[in-house]
Amino acid sequence: MNLIASTVYLAVVVSAADPLTTRLSSPDYTSAPPNLSTLANSSLYDTWRPKAHILPVYGAIGDPCMHYTDPATGLFHVGYGHEGASGATTSDLVTYTDINPNSAPFIREGGINDPVAVFDGSVIEKGINGTPTLLYTSVNYLPIQWTVKYTKGSETQSLAIATDGGRNFSKLEHGPVIPSPPFALNITGFRDPFVFQSPIFDNILHTSNGTWYVAISGGIHSEGPSVFLYSQYEQDPNFETWEYLGQWWHEDANSTWTEEGWAGRWGFNFEVANLFALDGEGYNPHGEIFTTIGAEWSYAPIVPQVSDERDMLWVAGTQKLSENGKLEFEPTMAGFLDCGRSAYAAAGKEVRESSLPSQTSGAPDRFITYVWLTGNFYGTLDFPTAQQNWSGSLLLPRELSVGYFDVVDNALSREKGSWRIEAEHGNGTLTLATLHQEIARETLGALKSNTTTHFIQPGGTFSSSRSLNRSPNSTHYILTTTLNFSPSARNNSALKAGLSIFSGSHESTTIYYQFSNESLVIDRSNSSAAANTTLGITTNPEVGKLRLFDVPNGSNGTAIETLEFTIVVDGGVVEVHVNGRFAISTWVWSWFEDSRDVGIFVEGGEVEFGDVIFWEGLVDAWPERSA
Ligand SMILES: *[C@@H]1O[C@H](CO)[C@@H](O)[C@H](O)[C@H]1NC(C)=O
Ligand SMILES: *[C@@H]1O[C@H](CO)[C@@H](O)[C@H](O)[C@H]1NC(C)=O
Ligand SMILES: *[C@@H]1O[C@H](CO)[C@@H](O)[C@H](O)[C@H]1NC(C)=O
Ligand SMILES: *[C@@H]1O[C@H](CO)[C@@H](O)[C@H](O)[C@H]1NC(C)=O
Ligand SMILES: *[C@@H]1O[C@H](CO)[C@@H](O)[C@H](O)[C@H]1NC(C)=O
Ligand SMILES: *[C@@H]1O[C@H](CO)[C@@H](O)[C@H](O)[C@H]1NC(C)=O
Ligand SMILES: *[C@@H]1O[C@H](CO)[C@@H](O)[C@H](O)[C@H]1NC(C)=O
Ligand SMILES: *[C@@H]1O[C@H](CO)[C@@H](O)[C@H](O)[C@H]1NC(C)=O
Numbered sequence: 264m265n266l267i268a269s270t271v272y273l274a275v276v277v278s279a280a281d282p283l284t285t286r287l288s289s290p291d292y293t294s295a296p297p298n299l300s301t302l303a304n305s306s307l308y309d310t311w312r313p314k315a316h317i318l319p320v321y322g323a324i325g326d327p328c329m330h331y332t333d334p335a336t337g338l339f340h341v342g343y344g345h346e347g348a349s350g351a352t353t354s355d356l357v358t359y360t361d362i363n364p365n366s367a368p369f370i371r372e373g374g375i376n377d378p379v380a381v382f383d384g385s386v387i388e389k390g391i392n393g394t395p396t397l398l399y400t401s402v403n404y405l406p407i408q409w410t411v412k413y414t415k416g417s418e419t420q421s422l423a424i425a426t427d428g429g430r431n432f433s434k435l436e437h438g439p440v441i442p443s444p445p446f447a448l449n450i451t452g453f454r455d456p457f458v459f460q461s462p463i464f465d466n467i468l469h470t471s472n473g474t475w476y477v478a479i480s481g482g483i484h485s486e487g488p489s490v491f492l493y494s495q496y497e498q499d500p501n502f503e504t505w506e507y508l509g510q511w512w513h514e515d516a517n518s519t520w521t522e523e524g525w526a527g528r529w530g531f532n533f534e535v536a537n538l539f540a541l542d543g544e545g546y547n548p549h550g551e552i553f554t555t556i557g558a559e560w561s562y563a564p565i566v567p568q569v570s571d572e573r574d575m576l577w578v579a580g581t582q583k584l585s586e587n588g589k590l591e592f593e594p595t596m597a598g599f600l601d602c603g604r605s606a607y608a609a610a611g612k613e614v615r616e617s618s619l620p621s622q623t624s625g626a627p628d629r630f631i632t633y634v635w636l637t638g639n640f641y642g643t644l645d646f647p648t649a650q651q652n653w654s655g656s657l658l659l660p661r662e663l664s665v666g667y668f669d670v671v672d673n674a675l676s677r678e679k680g681s682w683r684i685e686a687e688h689g690n691g692t693l694t695l696a697t698l699h700q701e702i703a704r705e706t707l708g709a710l711k712s713n714t715t716t717h718f719i720q721p722g723g724t725f726s727s728s729r730s731l732n733r734s735p736n737s738t739h740y741i742l743t744t745t746l747n748f749s750p751s752a753r754n755n756s757a758l759k760a761g762l763s764i765f766s767g768s769h770e771s772t773t774i775y776y777q778f779s780n781e782s783l784v785i786d787r788s789n790s791s792a793a794a795n796t797t798l799g800i801t802t803n804p805e806v807g808k809l810r811l812f813d814v815p816n817g818s819n820g821t822a823i824e825t826l827e828f829t830i831v832v833d834g835g836v837v838e839v840h841v842n843g844r845f846a847i848s849t850w851v852w853s854w855f856e857d858s859r860d861v862g863i864f865v866e867g868g869e870v871e872f873g874d875v876i877f878w879e880g881l882v883d884a885w886p887e888r889s890a
């Protein structure tokens with residue numbers, strides 16, 4: 264959907280046209296894999312399929328988008344790109360019900376405004392006549408990609424309203440409500456409208472309370488990425504007239520928050536900007552303004568039609584009126600929402616305490632976001648997709664809030680990074696602020712409580728790798744553990760410590776932290792025997808920058824902050840969450856049936872591990888599909 268590269272779009276069209284195929288008998292996971300691309304269609308359907316995650320019954324999933332709470336039912340609707348856009352409802356953020364049978368779409372391309380494609384959009388929950396109203400990107404020409412000249416009229420923004428409880432979004436019988444990009448700008452993209460209300464914006468702009476705003480993502484050729492801001496004109500109840508307020512945010516082409524790599528690159532074109540406000544508890548429209556954005560960039564020289572890299576970032580900042588009366592955003596901190604190279608296009612929504620999930624769990628107003636994990640690296644991998652019959656998944660929902668933590672006041676905490684200084688205490692400590700993110704409480708709670716097997720392996724102080732006495736025997740589990748490092752670890756450039764997963768006689772995957780470049784690594788070099796026989800099974804490492812700060816400890820001592828792992832393994836999906844402020848997710852395509860072991864991994868030093876706690880089984884997010 265946001266992936267305008269024509270390769271990706273074609274891939275979707277081809278799979279949609281496939282004839283029905285049946286799933287064949289299970290492949291042999293006790294011997295070396297054949298070239299998987301030569302197997303029968305759908306024969307790998309179950310091999311790496313997650314069970315607690317969101318994905319359609321078959322085919323490709325694209326960007327998450329168009330989420331909303333239906334005011335009539337309180338159900339939360341999660342949308343995603345699949346044959347247009349399809350989705351599911353949930354009353355608990357644990358199990359989901361397809362909105363249409365077989366994950367059929369609730370909107371698809373083919374109207375007068377969108378003959379070629381429907382890209383991402385967002386929903387005004389009480390929109391026209393109080394009905395959920397979708398503002399989405401209607402597409403007229405392809406390809407669209409920041410690396411090529413923009414075809415005028417390619418992307419416009421159009422309306423559709425929910426009918427039949429959201430099973431269908433009917434397009435309104437008029438032209439696009441935002442029919443062209445701002446006057447005379449040579450844009451790189453103009454899509455993914457994100458609707459929101461903001462008393463902070465109302466106040467600065469002197470607009471009426473409750474005005475709707477739209478953030479549209481894109482950029483300007485040779486100048487750099489931008490977020491274009493619009494407001495609802497005179498509270499027009501039909502949302503037909505939108506006033507351009509200027510570039511709310513612009514960065515120089517291929518610039519970055521910091522060259523140290525804490526927040527990727529701003530790139531050349533923004534996509535999927537979400538704009539919202541948070542406090543320490545969750546969503547608060549009067550809180551601190553955040554945006555999550557996808558940033559597209561490439562190495563030089565730029566190859567037409569190819570975006571080498573896509574960074575999934577978050578940014579917080581302040582708003583001010585410029586001299587010419589425009590509202591402008593100034594970042595105060597930025598980081599990765601997920602460091603995985605395949606993790607992108609996050610889309611979130613405020614989920615009020617009045618929604619059904621929150622009524623049940625007692626959660627306050629939240630901002631919940633879903634990140635996409637592409638299964639074929641944005642359509643560039645020759646993955647055995649026909650054999651799998653599906654491609655890609657959303658990651659588990661995440662709750663966002665502002666996180667505060669106390670650290671020692673030193674060069675580490677004063678560096679410009681993915682945090683900012685909230686308070687200086689004058690006693691050798693600082694309180695830092697950052698984006699706090701956790702797997703949604705209902706989801707995490709269910710993964711731990713609704714489990715088939717729960718067991719604990721004792722921790723200890725280890726200076727070499729070792730296996731655990733007991734490991735999961737499936738590929739569906741969640742585990743937690745902690746690592747404590749002695750102060751000397753910070754200068755030990757040989758030290759690597761973490762866990763091995765999917766280990767066996769042929770394969771192993773290692774997840775470890777190293778101080779040498781302050782990074783969390785998922786080493787996939789020996790993850791999959793199938794990589795030796797099959798194209799598109801990538802084994803490159805995933806790397807994310809993570810700082811463990813010095814923290815006050817006892818009577819004016821200091822210690823290195825404890826590293827707290829929560830790792831979710833669900834089929835081929837691996838999500839690694841650390842300390843409520845770091846996530847890195849990827850695919851591990853392990854083949855052998857005996858590749859199930861989890862072990863302690865230590866090299867070059869000594870580390871104190873807490874207990875490794877397992878909850879095996881995971882919930883089935885789709886009970887009605889298997890019924
Ligand atoms: C996947 O399975 C569905 C339903 O069984 C079928 O309609 C579709 O053609 C299959 N697609 C591929 C790529 O095998
Ligand atoms: C939604 O309903 C309209 C009008 O009845 C119909 O033309 C369209 O095909 C439907 N869309 C989907 C995705 O089923
Ligand atoms: C817009 O940018 C494209 C790509 O850089 C360039 O080819 C084109 O000449 C530019 N158009 C104008 C009007 O500047
Ligand atoms: C708008 O809302 C603010 C509080 O958010 C309130 O102080 C102000 O009076 C309201 N203004 C109008 C015109 O209703
Ligand atoms: C963007 O910046 C990165 C980092 O310096 C560099 O590797 C890359 O080549 C640059 N891209 C272009 C197109 O100049
Ligand atoms: C298998 O899938 C491919 C591509 O998705 C399709 O072209 C082919 O017809 C399918 N083969 C069979 C036997 O269904
Ligand atoms: C430093 O001051 C802060 C704020 O008063 C306090 O919370 C913290 O405990 C103090 N820390 C130390 C190590 O004295
Ligand atoms: C997994 O291990 C448990 C405990 O050792 C055992 O009860 C169970 O039967 C095993 N399941 C499979 C599928 O091997």
Ligand SMILES: *[C@@H]1O[C@H](CO)[C@@H](O)[C@H](O)[C@H]1NC(C)=O
Pocket residue numbers: 769770789790791792793795
């Ligand atoms: C892949 O092939 C290489 C070279 O033959 C071999 O060393 C390696 O063990 C194989 N990897 C797996 C996971 O089988």
Ligand SMILES: *[C@@H]1O[C@H](CO)[C@@H](O)[C@H](O)[C@H]1NC(C)=O
Pocket residue numbers: 298299300301795796797798
């Ligand atoms: C696997 O088979 C596919 C399809 O026949 C072929 O294109 C590919 O080259 C083969 N891969 C290897 C590594 O031999």
Ligand SMILES: *[C@@H]1O[C@H](CO)[C@@H](O)[C@H](O)[C@H]1NC(C)=O
Pocket residue numbers: 357358713881882883884
């Ligand atoms: C949770 O476990 C209960 C029984 O312990 C079971 O009835 C229910 O289906 C499970 N829920 C999910 C979502 O798996």
Ligand SMILES: CC(=O)N[C@H]1CO[C@H](CO)[C@@H](O)[C@@H]1O
Pocket residue numbers: 690691819
């Ligand atoms: C309470 C106390 O002794 N605080 C001291 C801890 O150490 C720092 C750095 O040496 C001093 O600045 C504090 O005064």
